[in-house]
Structures are given as structure tokens and as C-alpha cells.
Amino acid sequence: MTPQPNALELEDLVMHFGPVRAVDGITLTIPKGRVTALVGESGSGKSTVGRCVVRLEKPTAGVVRIAGTDVTQLTRRQLRQHRNDVSIVFQDPAGSLDPRMLVGEIVAEPLRLSGKRITRRDREARVAEELGRVGLRAEVARRYPHELSGGQRQRVSIARALISEPKLLIADEPTSALDVSVQASVLNLLADLQRDIGFACLFITHDLSAVEYLADDIAVMYLGQLVEQGPRERIFTRPAHPYTQALLAAAPVADPVRQRQRQPVLLGDDLPSALDPPSGCRFRTRCPLAFDRCAAEVPAQVAFGGGLAACHLVQPDGTRPDVRAAADSSEVLS
Amino acid sequence: MTTVERAAASSAAVGTPVLDVRDLSVSFTTEGGTVSAVDRVNLDLASGEIVGMVGESGCGKSVTAMSIAGLLPDSARVSGSVRLEGTELVGARESVLRRVRGKEIAYIFQEPMTSLNPVLTVGRQIGEVLQVHERMSKRAARARAVELLSLVGIPSAAKRVDNYPHQLSGGMRQRVMIAMAVACGPKVLVADEPTTALDVTVQAGILQVLRDLRDRLGTTILVITHDLGVIADIADRVVVMYAGRVVEQAPVTDLFAHPYHRYTAGLLAASPTPGKHAGTERLQEIPGLVPVLSIQPDACTFADRCPAADARCREAAPPLEAVGTAVTDHLAACWHPCPAPRTQPQETTA
Ligand SMILES: Nc1ncnc2c1ncn2[C@@H]1O[C@H](COP(=O)(O)OP(=O)(O)O)[C@@H](O)[C@H]1O
Ligand SMILES: Nc1ncnc2c1ncn2[C@@H]1O[C@H](COP(=O)(O)OP(=O)(O)O)[C@@H](O)[C@H]1O
Ligand code: SF4
Ligand code: SF4
Ligand SMILES: [Mg+2]
Ligand SMILES: [Mg+2]
Numbered sequence: 001m002t003p004q005p006n007a008l009e010l011e012d013l014v015m016h017f018g019p020v021r022a023v024d025g026i027t028l029t030i031p032k033g034r035v036t037a038l039v040g041e042s043g044s045g046k047s048t049v050g051r052c053v054v055r056l057e058k059p060t061a062g063v064v065r066i067a068g069t070d071v072t073q074l075t076r077r078q079l080r081q082h083r084n085d086v087s088i089v090f091q092d093p094a095g096s097l098d099p100r101m102l103v104g105e106i107v108a109e110p111l112r113l114s115g116k117r118i119t120r121r122d123r124e125a126r127v128a129e130e131l132g133r134v135g136l137r138a139e140v141a142r143r144y145p146h147e148l149s150g151g152q153r154q155r156v157s158i159a160r161a162l163i164s165e166p167k168l169l170i171a172d173e174p175t176s177a178l179d180v181s182v183q184a185s186v187l188n189l190l191a192d193l194q195r196d197i198g199f200a201c202l203f204i205t206h207d208l209s210a211v212e213y214l215a216d217d218i219a220v221m222y223l224g225q226l227v228e229q230g231p232r233e234r235i236f237t238r239p240a241h242p243y244t245q246a247l248l249a250a251a252p253v254a255d256p257v258r259q260r261q262r263q264p265v266l267l268g269d270d271l272p273s274a275l276d277p278p279s280g281c282r283f284r285t286r287c288p289l290a291f292d293r294c295a296a297e298v299p300a301q302v303a304f305g306g307g308l309a310a311c312h313l314v315q316p317d318g319t320r321p322d323v324r325a326a327a328d329s330s331e332v333l334s
Numbered sequence: 335m336t337t338v339e340r341a342a343a344s345s346a347a348v349g350t351p352v353l354d355v356r357d358l359s360v361s362f363t364t365e366g367g368t369v370s371a372v373d374r375v376n377l378d379l380a381s382g383e384i385v386g387m388v389g390e391s392g393c394g395k396s397v398t399a400m401s402i403a404g405l406l407p408d409s410a411r412v413s414g415s416v417r418l419e420g421t422e423l424v425g426a427r428e429s430v431l432r433r434v435r436g437k438e439i440a441y442i443f444q445e446p447m448t449s450l451n452p453v454l455t456v457g458r459q460i461g462e463v464l465q466v467h468e469r470m471s472k473r474a475a476r477a478r479a480v481e482l483l484s485l486v487g488i489p490s491a492a493k494r495v496d497n498y499p500h501q502l503s504g505g506m507r508q509r510v511m512i513a514m515a516v517a518c519g520p521k522v523l524v525a526d527e528p529t530t531a532l533d534v535t536v537q538a539g540i541l542q543v544l545r546d547l548r549d550r551l552g553t554t555i556l557v558i559t560h561d562l563g564v565i566a567d568i569a570d571r572v573v574v575m576y577a578g579r580v581v582e583q584a585p586v587t588d589l590f591a592h593p594y595h596r597y598t599a600g601l602l603a604a605s606p607t608p609g610k611h612a613g614t615e616r617l618q619e620i621p622g623l624v625p626v627l628s629i630q631p632d633a634c635t636f637a638d639r640c641p642a643a644d645a646r647c648r649e650a651a652p653p654l655e656a657v658g659t660a661v662t663d664h665l666a667a668c669w670h671p672c673p674a675p676r677t678q679p680q681e682t683t684a
């Protein structure tokens with residue numbers, strides 16, 4: 001083992017459900033203690049990546065390495081040893097918390113499953129500590145999930161995910177079902193915890209605006225593949241791939257003056273089927289810049305100063321066209 | 335011009351009052367007691383206007399909209415007045431309501447799949463609406479259905495008309511819902527969270543369709559959303575609801591330039607917007623939750639969550655009044671309105 005293993009390494013990860021090519025060759029690294037946001041439209045395969053990492057799915061091919069250990073081929077039994085290395089938080093806290101269990105039991109469950117011996121008293125103390133850390137009072141341990149608000153339930157999921165002190169947290173759209181005000185508090189909480197505890201995080205979301213102050217890096221996914229990766233700052237200010245540019249242009253800004261000056265980039269609605277992805281560049285059926293070569297040739301991942309992008313038009317020196325070119329100068333970041 | 339557009343062009347001029355809601359209150363009797371969902375709401379819609387209604391979930395947006403469209407369940411107790419071009423709808427005879435519902439006021443919901451019939455082609459579903467309400471022949475109805483599908487931006491409409499809902503993407507289904515809603519040329523279209531279940535890439539197209547309907551047919555539209563980005567994109571005027579009451583109302587640029595009500599200001603600060611939080615690490619939070627009220631208190635219902643609340647706020651309900659220069663029709667219900675134009679949120683961490 002290297003002295004500072006990466007929190008997560010995915011090498012050419014593939015997950016097919018029969019003919020459905022949900023994930024089709026993803027290579028991604030999250031260094032220790034860093035946050036990478038995985039963004040893309042629904043159906044692009046983001047959750048499937050997350051589920052492969054926590055081994056809720058066994059990948060069809062490729063390697064998943066967590067904190068230096070290849071967990072891809074481990075059996076259920078062997079996995080138990082690594083259970084504490086990675087946790088997951090889901091979008092819908094109502095669906096992911098057992099309604100018949102008390103909050104205290106839910107939060108303590110990972111301790112029980114880890115098989116480590118711990119007295120009841122210590123366990124209760126740990127639960128209380130964890131609830132406190134996510135901003136809930138210790139009494140909440142004696143309530144049922146349905147007695148809590150959506151935001152509180154998501155805090156419970158986070159407490160459960162963090163009690164085993166994982167090195168890596170998979171957060172799958174943790175705030176997408178919440179109102180903006182509650183979303184803000186859950187995002188702030190995650191940012192605070194991440195900074196204090198230092199776990200690495202794969203933050204899955206379809207909403208780019210939610211990741212701006214949480215993610216260090218951003219990976220953009222389209223139909224099972226990554227089309228662009230890079231530091232957050234660069235992705236927001238100088239997105240290279242036409243799809244990333246279109247995603248940024250599509251998210252409306254909460255400012256009517258700026259919003260109405262922007263030029264919409266309309267992609268039409270059809271995200272093609274993962275059963276039969278387009279030849280060549282998978283984005284070509286919606287790309288405003290597509291040309292002959294895009295149907296014939298799969299674009300390679302081009303490494304440039306600010307990361308990676310898979311588009312025939314992105315040059316190794318980072319120059320590329322912008323599908324928002326017609327838009328005004330206040331676009332995205334002004 | 336299509337026949338749809340020609341029919342619309344002859345309807346009301348832009349700016350005449352279409353819908354007038356006065357002192358609308360709605361409560362429900364539930365096992366757990368009474369729930370007061372809407373409290374003395376006033377609202378006007380002028381023809382050709384797009385009004386955005388915003389607020390957290392549970393603030394009474396859908397209940398307000400459903401009372402306008404006559405879609406509330408029997409357990410609802412409604413008082414006040416809803417007039418559509420002068421015709422009173424609250425307490426109106428079923429025959430009046432039946433004509434209004436669907437034909438004059440159309441409603442589209444968040445989730446198109448649950449409102450479409452899975453075993454009928456979209457052409458049949460749109461056609462049936464036309465056959466029932468417009469007494470069209472089957473053949474004419476089908477032709478009109480194709481026209482409506484292309485009006486809402488569905489490519490190769492003549493082919494798509496024979497598709498079943500499951501053969502269409504989420505965005506296409508929402509377009510079909512809109513086509514069905516506008517089939518009979520309604521005066522008012524209520525779109526309740528029409529893009530909440532969709533990706534932003536698809537949302538942009540749906541908002542464009544709504545704007546086109548207004549521009550080409552002059553349809554008056556009430557868009558309900560919890561997303562201030564959507565409001566900024568499409569609304570001419572904004573109504574902010576909190577705990578059953580309208581707390582602020584203004585033309586869209588005025589509202590964003592200077593939110594007066596503390597709740598509006600809180601919502602704006604909490605919304606993540608690309609660029610806005612660059613360099614800062616935190617979003618502004620609004621502590622606490624929207625209350626579920628059994629009786630409407632004589633107080634500001636936001637007081638428990640408001641940083642500026644004082645004794646007065648807890649003792650009397652602030653009236654919805656003109657604020658600012660009063661040159662614009664900007665109204666707010668707050669005893670201590672936000673002073674200066676909005677400043678960027680403070681950095682709490684370095
Ligand atoms: N268990 C499964 N069986 C079959 N298809 C699946 C399964 N899980 C996901 N898919 C398909 O894989 C694709 C990616 O899904 P998902 O990972 O949920 O995307 P995202 O999280 O980006 O919305 C979709 O086409 C979805 O229908
Ligand atoms: N059929 C109903 N029976 C009882 N309470 C209801 C019913 N419909 C809505 N409510 C309550 O009325 C309030 C307002 O709901 P709603 O208008 O749906 O909010 P919004 O659309 O702003 O999210 C909520 O407290 C909700 O629980
Ligand atoms: S490779 Fe072609 S189709 Fe793909 S993103 Fe680049 S220009 Fe568009
Ligand atoms: S009336 Fe008082 S409590 Fe209500 S929003 Fe204004 S300042 Fe806050
Ligand atoms: Mg998902
Ligand atoms: Mg609603």
C-alpha cells in the first residue's frame with residue numbers, strides 16, 4: 001500500500017443491466033479528504049456508479065479501489081472488513097430509513113453490523129454524539145423517522161453514515177428532495193462535517209448550482225460515460241465540453257435581469273436510451289456543434305491544463321468552442 | 335397562423351383583468367383537527383400575464399391554485415370569492431364548474447405520467463378532450479391534436495400523435511400535458527411545479543413553451559414553483575406565499591432587486607446560484623419549518639423564523655400594503671421590511 005492511498009479509484013468501471021449500459025467505462029480518482037461532484041441528467045448512470053462503489057451492485061467489469069484496497073472481487077464476507085470504509089446517503093430519507101426502527105437504532109446500526117464489541121452505554125453515547133454533530137438533540141434518538149421533518153430525517157441519514165467514521169462518503173442527491181431553505185442547511189452541514197472530519201466525498205447531483213461551494217472537483221457524466229472532469233473553479237468559469245456548457249447555460253439564475261440576457265442553449269428533450277447509445281460521441285444527437293466526425297469516431301479524453309474532456313473540438317492546449325458563444329458576457333460568472 | 339392561434343387572437347386584449355381572487359380562505363377537516371391552508375388571499379391575473387407563485391412546500395400554493403381551478407376535494411372548506419371574467423366560481427353550480435374546469439381554466443401537474451392514461455395514445459387523449467368540450471368530430475379532433483403537439487414543440491407531431499405515454503421522455507410527456515391543457519383555448523393556465531420533476535436541460539424547453547403560449551395565444555399563466563430561478567426566467571409578476579398568506583407581491587425585477595418581506599429575502603439568500611457564492615463557503619439558512627396551522631393567529635406567521643421579529647410581529651398580523659416608492663405595485667406584509675436593496679450575503683468563513 002502506498003502511504004497516502006486515494007480515497008477512491010475507479011478504473012474503467014462498467015455496469016450493465018442486461019442490455020442497459022448504465023455505466024460504460026468510468027475512470028475517476030478522489031484523493032483523500034477531497035470532494036468530487038458527479039453531475040449529469042437523470043438516467044446518466046450517476047446512482048449506479050455510487051451503488052457500485054458501496055457494492056450494492058457488483059460491477060460488470062473494471063476496478064473499484066477504496067483507500068487502496070481493490071474491493072471489486074471481494075465476496076460479501078470479505079467485504080465486511082471494509083464496510084466501515086465507505087457509507088452512502090440517499091436522496092429520499094423517508095425511503096431509506098426503516099420506519100419501524102427508532103432513530104437511535106438506525107444511527108447505531110452500522111456499529112452493530114461492524115461486529116465490534118461495544119457496550120450499550122458506549123453505543124448510546126456514540127449515537128448522542130453523532131446526533132449532536134448533525135445538529136439534532138439527543139432525545140431524537142427515541143423518535144421514529146416519520147415524526148421528523150424531511151431535513152431532520154436527512155440529518156439522521158448523515159449521522160448513520162458517519163458513525164462508522166468512513167474514509168469515503170457517497171452522497172446521492174442528498175438535498176434534491178428538500179426545500180431550498182432546508183437544502184441550504186443540509187449543504188452547510190455536509191460542508192462543515194467534511195471540513196472538520198476530513199472524509200472524502202462523492203457528491204452525486206443533477207443540480208450544478210448545489211455543488212459550487214462544496215466540491216473541489218467536478219466530473220460530468222453523460223449516458224454512462226464521463227465527458228469532462230476538472231477543478232470546480234475551472235468547470236464553472238471555463239467549461240470545455242459542449243455538454244457541460246449546455247448544463248451551465250440551462251440552470252436558470254435567480255436574477256431576472258441576468259437570466260433574461262442569457263441565451264438559452266436548447267438541447268431538445270431526448271436523452272438517448274442507454275440500451276442503444278449513439279455511435280461515436282454519445283452526445284452528438286443533441287450537440288449543437290456536432291459534425292461528421294462525431295458520428296464516426298469516439299472522442300478521446302483530452303488532457304489539458306484544467307482537466308479532461310472528451311470532445312473532438314477540445315484541443316490539448318484547452319482551446320475549444322463555446323455553445324454559449326452567442327450569449328452575453330454576463331454568462332454564468334460575471 | 336394556425337386555427338388555434340386565430341381563435342386566440344380574437345380573444346381579450348392584453349392587460350384586462352381575467353381572474354380576481356378576493357379573501358380566499360381554505361381549510362381542511364382532518365383526523366388530526368382543522369388545517370388552515372390558505373388565509374384571506376387576494377390575487378389578480380390580467381390577460382396575457384405570467385404570474386409566478388413561490389414559497390416552500392406546505393405554504394398553500396397548490397391549494398390556492400386548486401381552488402381557482404375548482405379541483406379541491408370535498409373535505410375543503412372554501413370562503414371568499416374567485417371570479418373568472420366576472421363569473422363567481424366559489425359555490426357555483428356544478429354545471430358552471432364543469433364548463434370552467436378544463437375548458438376555461440386548465441391545470442397541469444408536476445408529474446405528467448400520473449395524469450396521462452397509459453393505455454391510450456396521446457392523440458386519443460387530446461382528441462377526447464376536444465370531442466367532449468368542443469364537440470369536434472373524431473377526425474377534426476385528431477388533426478387539431480397534431481397541431482397542438484407541434485404548438486408545444488414536439489417534433490414530427492404527425493407521428494408522435496400515435497405514441498403511448500411510455501414511449502415518450504419525461505419532457506415530451508409534460509409537453510403533451512400542456513397540449514391537452516390548452517386544447518380548448520383556456521383563458522387561464524395553472525402550471526403547478528411543471529418542471530420540478532425534470533432536468534434543467536428539459537426545463538428550459540418547457541418554460542419556452544409556456545412563454546410561447548402566452549406570446550402566441552395570449553394565455554394567462556399562473557406558474558407555481560419553489561425555484562426562484564424559474565421565477566426569474568419566466569414570471570412578469572411574483573406572488574410570495576408563506577404559511578397560507580400572500581406575504582409579498584411585485585413585478586419580477588422589483589422583487590429581486592429589493593425584497594421587502596423578510597421571508598422573501600431569506601428565500602433569495604438560500605437559493606444556490608452559480609457565481610453568487612463563489613469564494614464564500616456557506617449558504618444562508620432559514621432556521622425552522624413552515625408551520626401547519628389550525629387557526630390563523632393574529633400575528634406574523636413567519637415570526638418564529640424571522641431574525642427581525644419583535645413583540646409587534648407576535649401581536650398583530652401585518653397587512654399587505656404598498657411598500658417603497660409606490661410607483662410600482664409592490665406590496666409586502668411585514669412590520670419591519672428589509673431596508674436597503676439586497677446586499678450580497680455576508681461571508682461567515684474566511
Ligand atoms: N437495476 C437496474 N436494472 C435495469 N436498469 C437499471 C437499473 N438501475 C439503473 N438502470 C438504468 O441505468 C441507467 C442509469 O440509471 P441511474 O444510475 O439511476 O442514473 P442517474 O442516477 O444518473 O439518474 C438508466 O437508464 C436506468 O434506467
Ligand atoms: N386534502 C388536504 N387535506 C388536508 N390538508 C391538506 C390537503 N391539501 C393540502 N393540505 C395542507 O394544506 C397546506 C398547504 O398545502 P399545499 O397548498 O399543497 O402547499 P404547497 O403547494 O405550497 O406545497 C399544507 O399544510 C398541507 O398539508
Ligand atoms: S465530439 Fe462532436 S458531438 Fe461530441 S461534444 Fe464534441 S462536437 Fe459535440
Ligand atoms: S412582520 Fe416581523 S416577523 Fe414578520 S417578517 Fe416582518 S419583521 Fe419578520
Ligand atoms: Mg440517481
Ligand atoms: Mg404544491
